[in-house]
Amino acid sequence: MRIHITSVFVDDQDKAMRFYTEVLGFVKKHDVPVGADRWLTVVSPEDPDGTELLLEPSGHPAVQPYKTALVEDGIPAASFAVDDVQAEFERLRGLGVRFTQEPLEMGSITSAVLDDTCGNLIQLVHTKA
Amino acid sequence: MAEDVFKALADPTRRRILDELAERDGQSLFEICTRLVTKYGLGLSRQAVSQHLAVLESAGLVVSRREGRYKFHDLNTEPLERVMTRWLKPDAAEDIS
Numbered sequence: 001m002r003i004h005i006t007s008v009f010v011d012d013q014d015k016a017m018r019f020y021t022e023v024l025g026f027v028k029k030h031d032v033p034v035g036a037d038r039w040l041t042v043v044s045p046e047d048p049d050g051t052e053l054l055l056e057p058s059g060h061p062a063v064q065p066y067k068t069a070l071v072e073d074g075i076p077a078a079s080f081a082v083d084d085v086q087a088e089f090e091r092l093r094g095l096g097v098r099f100t101q102e103p104l105e106m107g108s109i110t111s112a113v114l115d116d117t118c119g120n121l122i123q124l125v126h127t128k129a
Numbered sequence: 130m131a132e133d134v135f136k137a138l139a140d141p142t143r144r145r146i147l148d149e150l151a152e153r154d155g156q157s158l159f160e161i162c163t164r165l166v167t168k169y170g171l172g173l174s175r176q177a178v179s180q181h182l183a184v185l186e187s188a189g190l191v192v193s194r195r196e197g198r199y200k201f202h203d204l205n206t207e208p209l210e211r212v213m214t215r216w217l218k219p220d221a222a223e224d225i226s
Contacts, residue, residue, distance in 0.1 A: 068198065071198045071199060072198065072199065072200045073157060073158040073159055073175065073200065074156075074157020074158055074159035074160060074199065074200075075157075075158075075159045076159070100157050100160075100199050100201075101156070101157060101159070101160045102153070104160065104163065104164070106163065106164070106167030106168065107167055109167075111163070113157070113159065113160075121159075
């Protein structure tokens, strides 16, 4: 068994599509209309057949209180691997991305936490070789 | 107030939290929890860390602020100065409240 799709609840799918592709650098995989919303997934350009990230609409009434509470305490909704957290931090900050946790070394792992502008915090992680 | 400061400082976990805030101000609860786990192996629940932060806040040693949708914690050393001047500058009036 392996992870096929994981998801984040996004407030606005168009905005999320732009942020996840133009800013973070993912590429669109599926975009299928489903009623007023879309089945919208992105993948890493480094692994186009790998795990998809579903940009799921936040419409369900349980979702907003959940997201609000996580963001207030700084808890990430998802975690992405990068080659160099410090370099990504500099690049993304240059693009105006807001970080709630600057790069933090903790043993062999470095992490940082950013705001995806769609109601979630996202953790970036790299592990020292 | 001074009593609260002594009580807050009596706990080693709370002293660690202050150590970490001294290193970097403006930490989320998530970052504080992460630091306690990874640097000191203190596997406390988030609720437990929240309660420690509440004790530090009531002693005035930590100030929490909201910035939009986020909540950050800052170190405030001012109550420590009052504690120290009590003996270092005995002429200063004691805070007996």
